[in-house]
Amino acid sequence: MAEGLLRYLASDRFEVFSAGTEKTFVRPLAIKAMGEIGVDISQQKSKTLQQYLKDEFDYVITVCDSAHEACPFFVGAKERLHWSFPDPSRVEGSEMEKREAYRSVRNAIQKRIETELLSL
DSSP states (O other), X not given: OHHHHHHHHHTTSOOOOOOBSSOOOOOHHHHHHHHTTTOXXXXXXXXXXXXGTTSEEEEEEEOSHXXXXXXXXXXXXXXXXXXXXXXXXXXXXXXXXXXXXHHHHHHHHHHHIXXXXXXX
8 A cells, every 4th residue: 555655646756666575465455445545556566575675775664563573674775764554454353344444554654655755
């Protein structure tokens, strides 16, 4: 969701990449939550960190605690930020509770992007 939001909100101000600690898939509820605000992430692919370790970045941003702990050191990163959001894919409960978890995280990520990155 963070990748899609930053691409959408920042347009051409940032070149955006995302990866996880393990390759999975883009969650259907994430696709739905983003679609609710007009952002299509259905074509995004799950990637692992390994392919980016030697690349140079202005920012490396982790968005959940487990990723922050497992994220290796990026030699080419000028700055590393950690935004602690709960992993909505781990929420148990009704379909509505799960959807609300994705919406909540989506909104929190959007707020951080708007206040911490778009103000640069």
